[in-house]
Amino acid sequence: MSDLKKIVEAILEFRNERDWEQFHNPKDLALAINVEAAELLELFLWKNPENVNIDRVKEELADVFTYSILLAEKYGFDIAEIVFEKLKKNAEKYPVDKSKGNAKKYNEF
């Protein structure tokens, strides 16, 4: 089994043991991703990155992955596929010659 598939299965097993799929509609999953992303962000608040609690970063980032995977699963998305497709789109929006070495948004070129 692929390693990504193993993660997905572990998350689904965790969810199903608790009978939580009933709460996991896509809108609330998108909310949950935002809540976890902000808990991750809070670890950096008022701080330089070098003073951040890395063990807490691990945990909050893991939560972002978990809810993102649950939302992907809800829609039947193949995670590898949607990431590759988006990279392809981004490569068009951010051609190497225009974006190399600068952080401008594509609509600011």
Add this chain to the structure above:
Amino acid sequence: MSDLKKIVEAILEFRNERDWEQFHNPKDLALAINVEAAELLELFLWKNPENVNIDRVKEELADVFTYSILLAEKYGFDIAEIVFEKLKKNAEKYPVDKSKGNAKKYNEF
């Protein structure tokens, strides 16, 4: 190569071709995750989940994965490992007998 590793490599190649690692300090990556998570959330705003543009969900969710992977890479986290560790912690905070079929937070049991 594992499928997760393939995704990570494609993202890093995209980043390196554009010489963007210089901008990707952990704090700004945490910001980027929040920005993308909110773009995902906006797709659900004022809507029932069934009216959401699923192609746009794919794209925004892919962006959340991409920046989450970049942050994990920055710290050298093994994504499978941090997710499994967090699931284990969550299993302690949310024992099946207390959490089955309800969405209460662990501090509300």
Add this chain to the structure above:
Amino acid sequence: MSDLKKIVEAILEFRNERDWEQFHNPKDLALAINVEAAELLELFLWKNPENVNIDRVKEELADVFTYSILLAEKYGFDIAEIVFEKLKKNAEKYPVDKSKGNAKKYNEF
């Protein structure tokens, strides 16, 4: 009329002319606040504060205020009152002698 009341009235008039109250349930208003807060955050992404577009900050911050006011209005909150009450609570969580000159969270004292 107080200046805060004038802002609230202008926002409600804008909403009512467009018949938008029907979409403004508290949950979606909380989503909207997050979406606007993240648009504000995006202006700072990959940047030092001095390179930020201040006119855009004005606009996105105004949007955060607008949806926050709409949510307060939805619940009939008096904005001055809830802010004063929270400051009082925070003064207990963050006594001057423990918090002066440091940015620790109250649970880290």
Add this chain to the structure above:
Amino acid sequence: MSDLKKIVEAILEFRNERDWEQFHNPKDLALAINVEAAELLELFLWKNPENVNIDRVKEELADVFTYSILLAEKYGFDIAEIVFEKLKKNAEKYPVDKSKGNAKKYNEF
């Protein structure tokens, strides 16, 4: 003194007693607004609006106002002015005849 001014003064007094202005650069204030907005959002997670803890909504919404006011103060924005200006802009983006009774985004008309 106007009521908005009274709120601003109380918040600044709270900040200055704790000598916290040193942490309140605009970028971190924008982060703080996002963190508080997400704490507000979490109150609605997995729930219908009618099951939400309204006292907690008061508190988290007050925090969003507080950091938004601190950011406005940082840039010397007049809150009433930026809200009125944005409403004017929004009135152009969302003319009554096109937006009445629907929640479409201006780029979807």
